Amino acid sequence: MTENDKLLVSLDNETFAVDADAVAAVVETERFFMLPMLKFPFSCPRPVFIKGVITRRGDVVVVIDIGSLLGITASPDRFNQGQAHDTGPYRVAIMKKDASSLGVYLGKKELSFLWSEDLKSLEFEPSGENYIQGLIDPSGRKIKLLDWQRILEETQKAVSCR
Amino acid sequence: MSYLLHFMDTSQYKTLFLQETEEHLKGINEELLKLENEPHAPSGIDNLFRHFHSIKGMAASMGYETMASFSHQLEDLLDAVRKERINLNQEIVDAVLSGADTLRAFTQLIAEDKPLDMDSQLLSKIQAILTRKEPPAPLLQKEEAVVIPPASAQPAASKLGLSTTMKVDSKVFDNFMGSVGELFTVRSRLREIVTNSFPVEFQEAAHQLGRIIEDLYYAVVTARMIPFEGLTQNLPRIVRDMCKKGGKDVELLIQGGDVKLDRAVLEHMTDPLVHIIRNALDHGIETLEERISLGKPAKGRITVAVARQRNNIIIEITDDGRGIDVNKLKEKALLAGIQEERIKNMADKELLLLICTPGLSLAKEVTETSGRGVGMDIVKGNVESIGGRLEISSYPHQGTKITLELPVTISIVKVLLVSLCDELFAFPISKVLKVMDVNRADIKGDKTCRSVIYNDTEVPIVDLRNILALPSLAEKDPVSVVVIDAKGKISGVIVDDFEGEIDGYIKPLSQPMTRMQGVIGVTVLGDGRPVFLLDPTMLPCPENTYS
Numbered sequence: 049m050t051e052n053d054k055l056l057v058s059l060d061n062e063t064f065a066v067d068a069d070a071v072a073a074v075v076e077t078e079r080f081f082m083l084p085m086l087k088f089p090f091s092c093p094r095p096v097f098i099k100g101v102i103t104r105r106g107d108v109v110v111v112i113d114i115g116s117l118l119g120i121t122a123s124p125d126r127f128n129q130g131q132a133h134d135t136g137p138y139r140v141a142i143m144k145k146d147a148s149s150l151g152v153y154l155g156k157k158e159l160s161f162l163w164s165e166d167l168k169s170l171e172f173e174p175s176g177e178n179y180i181q182g183l184i185d186p187s188g189r190k191i192k193l194l195d196w197q198r199i200l201e202e203t204q205k206a207v208s209c210r
Numbered sequence: 211m212s213y214l215l216h217f218m219d220t221s222q223y224k225t226l227f228l229q230e231t232e233e234h235l236k237g238i239n240e241e242l243l244k245l246e247n248e249p250h251a252p253s254g255i256d257n258l259f260r261h262f263h264s265i266k267g268m269a270a271s272m273g274y275e276t277m278a279s280f281s282h283q284l285e286d287l288l289d290a291v292r293k294e295r296i297n298l299n300q301e302i303v304d305a306v307l308s309g310a311d312t313l314r315a316f317t318q319l320i321a322e323d324k325p326l327d328m329d330s331q332l333l334s335k336i337q338a339i340l341t342r343k344e345p346p347a348p349l350l351q352k353e354e355a356v357v358i359p360p361a362s363a364q365p366a367a368s369k370l371g372l373s374t375t376m377k378v379d380s381k382v383f384d385n386f387m388g389s390v391g392e393l394f395t396v397r398s399r400l401r402e403i404v405t406n407s408f409p410v411e412f413q414e415a416a417h418q419l420g421r422i423i424e425d426l427y428y429a430v431v432t433a434r435m436i437p438f439e440g441l442t443q444n445l446p447r448i449v450r451d452m453c454k455k456g457g458k459d460v461e462l463l464i465q466g467g468d469v470k471l472d473r474a475v476l477e478h479m480t481d482p483l484v485h486i487i488r489n490a491l492d493h494g495i496e497t498l499e500e501r502i503s504l505g506k507p508a509k510g511r512i513t514v515a516v517a518r519q520r521n522n523i524i525i526e527i528t529d530d531g532r533g534i535d536v537n538k539l540k541e542k543a544l545l546a547g548i549q550e551e552r553i554k555n556m557a558d559k560e561l562l563l564l565i566c567t568p569g570l571s572l573a574k575e576v577t578e579t580s581g582r583g584v585g586m587d588i589v590k591g592n593v594e595s596i597g598g599r600l601e602i603s604s605y606p607h608q609g610t611k612i613t614l615e616l617p618v619t620i621s622i623v624k625v626l627l628v629s630l631c632d633e634l635f636a637f638p639i640s641k642v643l644k645v646m647d648v649n650r651a652d653i654k655g656d657k658t659c660r661s662v663i664y665n666d667t668e669v670p671i672v673d674l675r676n677i678l679a680l681p682s683l684a685e686k687d688p689v690s691v692v693v694i695d696a697k698g699k700i701s702g703v704i705v706d707d708f709e710g711e712i713d714g715y716i717k718p719l720s721q722p723m724t725r726m727q728g729v730i731g732v733t734v735l736g737d738g739r740p741v742f743l744l745d746p747t748m749l750p751c752p753e754n755t756y757s
Binding site: 103150 | 388633723744
């Protein structure tokens with residue numbers, strides 16, 4: 049069981065957690081820039097869970113929408129015609145490990161934390177769901193611990209059109 | 211490295227230990243290959259002994275007992291040769307080479323903080339050689355032997371002194387380059403902002419700052435340049451091992467090894483160079499019997515020649531083997547699904563590039579080293595990913611030449627900025643032939659196949675919005691077209707507008723973008739906007755493209 053502090057992200061009626069150690073920063077951005085994915089000659093559909101990219105300290109970070117990846121919410125994409133898009137500023141948690149980084153769109157909800165002292169007494173249930181390492185259950189509410197490495201691999205696959 | 215390190219926290223010295231061990235291992239490789247050709251060279255064994263002795267000492271200091279103990283075994287073997295208790299022969303050279311490989315594998319494990327596993331088979335072999343009873347070596351006559359005093363007998367230094375060179379981790383230069391690159395971006399931004407409305411003193415100061423940044427950039431690039439021979443040090447060993455396996459005899463010549471280029475470029479060439487050499491050895495150079503029957507010298511030859519041509523480096527890898535069978539290539543291309551009509555219309559140069567098609571191989575069989583149709587695909591990909599070009603020429607029974615044209619440095623590139631929606635993208639200026647506004651009335655063809663006139667020739671055009679799956683722009687007239695040279699063929703790309711040129715510090719794409727198609731890298735402007743550098747060679751190239 050990972051007993052590090054956790055950053056909590058709420059989406060509709062679900063709560064997700066990520067290891068706070070992996071969070072390099074939580075930033076606000078006015079817009080997302082386009083990640084250019086060539087339509088030809090690869091005929092690859094643009095993944096809807098990728099919101100775009102932002103820059104931070106000279107680095108370019110791909111930002112994903114967890115809700116869209118997990119099928120919980122539809123990701124409004126300003127490049128999809130006919131769909132309204134939410135306005136900024138947008139909050140993004142930047143997950144970083146070595147040379148890899150991934151931005152997680154946090155929406156406009158408040159952030160919260162689950163501290164390691166509170167986690168020690170909790171049970172960790174393994175989960176068979178995609179991109180979820182397991183479940184933590186404080187006070188009777190299920191919190192899904194995101195497997196962000198797995199999410200990073202999925203994003204890489206989607207972006208490289210393989 | 212002092213024995214005192216044994217009692218201290220040695221982790222901070224790990225990088226230095228690994229660097230120095232690597233240098234000693236390179237030295238061992240060189241000495242062993244020399245010894246194979248010149249077994250009488252008296253200093254060879256002593257030099258080898260010194261290398262292993264140094265590795266043993268450093269490993270012991272760092273607490274890597276397995277590595278120290280194994281180095282000691284190899285020292286024992288060399289000592290036995292040195293004292294003429296055993297003869298130097300191929301078996302011993304092979305054992306020492308394998309020993310060096312094992313030590314290199316140890317360094318890899320140490321770098322990854324993994325435990326060291328001893329190769330017990332090799333250890334047994336070394337013990338077997340040592341315990342064998344042999345007469346003294348007849349090759350080295352005592353009166354001819356040159357006595358080299360052991361290191362401890364050399365006169366001690368009479369004063370302290372500091373070396374004028376420093377060993378610096380390449381990451382330090384990468385970070386340095388990163389900072390300079392950011393300065394370059396700021397310089398470009400400053401140039402945009404500073405106009406005639408600013409005081410003259412401000413403009414002069416901005417101009418001077420720009421010059422200093424440029425000087426700093428060239429100083430860092432120069433410091434990061436290393437000679438090409440840094441890349442080819444292990445090639446003789448690779449050629450030797452492959453020749454032994456394949457029963458061939460090949461001479462490797464390296465010319466222009468002192469030509470310097472950016473370390474970042476060299477890093478991209480490590481795999482491609484090995485692939486090309488392996489292909490030449492596996493498929494190019496004939497067997498001994500074949501060569502003799504063709505009246506060729508028994509020893510094959512592979513030449514790696516490097517030269518600087520303005521802002522490019524030209525690397526030519528030539529072999530005197532059997533050449534590429536173009537007819538067979540055409541057959542394989544058909545089988546791989548390439549249209550017969552297209553193959554018929556291809557010039558030889560273009561046809562030969564088909565060997566870079568993934569999965570297409572002319573090999574009769576898959577060997578340990580090649581034959582799956584993967585290697586040349588990687589070579590082309592690596593070369594083009596840094597804005598380089600690949601060319602192949604080949605003649606039956608005479609051999610094949612592969613030419614790589616590479617930029618001297620890849621970090622700061624002059625790019626053309628273009629806008630699309632409210633996004634910015636870039637093309638390398640080296641690939642841009644012209645930018646022009648074209649009236650819609652002058653665009654021929656329908657939506658699937660359009661063309662415009664450029665230099666009295668019809669060239670196909672594509673809409674970048676369409677390629678990036680962006681919504682269409684309301685009819686703009688005239689349209690902005692960038693004429694590019696893609697894969698040696700000319701085509702036009704429709705964009706929303708041109709946004710000028712900048713010197714962009716192009717960063718390689720990091721995960722999860724590393725395997726993105728059609729993008730060479732990305733730069734970030736002074737105002738925080740990212741600009742992706744598009745690869746013109748990956749944009750669609752319709753059938754009717756003209757050269």
